[in-house]
Amino acid sequence: MTLDALWTYPLKAARGLSLTEAEVETRGLVGDRRWMLVDSDGRFLSQRSHPRLARVRVEPTAAGLRVEAPEAPAMWVERPDAPATERVVVWDDSLPASPAGADADAWFTRYLGTPCHLVYLPDTVRRPVDPAYASSRHHVSFADGFPVLVIGTASLADLNGRLASPVTLHRFRPNVVVRTEQPFVEDTWRRIRVGEVVLDLVKPCARCVVTTIDPETAEPGREPLRTLATYRRQGRKVLFGQNALVHRPGWLRVGTAVEVLESKEAPIGQEPMKG
Helix, strand or coil, X not given: CEEEEEEECCECCCCCEEECEEEEECCEECCCCCEEEECCCCEECCCCCCHHHHHCEEEECCCEEEEEECCEEEEEEECCCCCCCEEEEECCEEEEEEECCHHHHHHHHHHHCCCXXXXXXXXXXXXXXXXXXXXXXXXXXXXXXXXXXXXEHHXXXXXXXXXXXXXXXXXXXXXXXXXXXXXXXXXXXXEEEECCEEEEEXXXXXXXXXXXXXXXXXXXXXXXXXHHHHHCEECCEEEEXXXXXXXXXXXXXXXXXXXXXXXCCCCCCCCCCCC
16 A cells, blocks of 8 residues: 555645645644635534635745635735734634734635634644544644544545445545545554554544535535435535544655554444444
């Protein structure tokens, strides 16, 4: 097996950026989900409620972030040097963040048609991973809950073989894509080594309606979640991909060999599952 692709999402909920190599720290790929949009109450915005975010393209620069979207002018945002004074909420976590400024707020407010604020997560702020899955040394950025999401290529191929219209991995927003031969073999991995980086796979990723939003048009649909639910359901959750912690940081490079260091039993639902 080899590392097939690397993806980072500098702005939470916006389009991903394909990489050939990336540095990995405890909180995930360096720069991943360090920017986020929040509403007037400080709660994060996502494609669940604002699907147009799927068409926002971002690119990190030496000074901050370049942002563009269809029918909107490009914008450059400087990384804030102000302290983290704005309280924001990501699911059940409340933490401080640095405001990006009025110009950025106005750009996104116009584009989304709703008042919002752009914030940045400085290095000094630590957001712990759920202690049910991690020790106190593990931290995460503005990602939903875990530093890294791992998916195998054979899992997507298996899903597309069941769909009338195939989808891309963009729907699932992975960080690490492993070229695999067996569908959902990643369900059996407990620890893997990718070059100098070691990842611990600790929890299956429960999927939501974001997977049904076309990343090119921002139009919602019913697939692939409807089909996934027929054979990847566990209780009330539909599972696809594995959330991972960074056991040993370092550099990732596309094409690097992937080695399974520890395995676990009972892969999830390669055959249709009962709810």
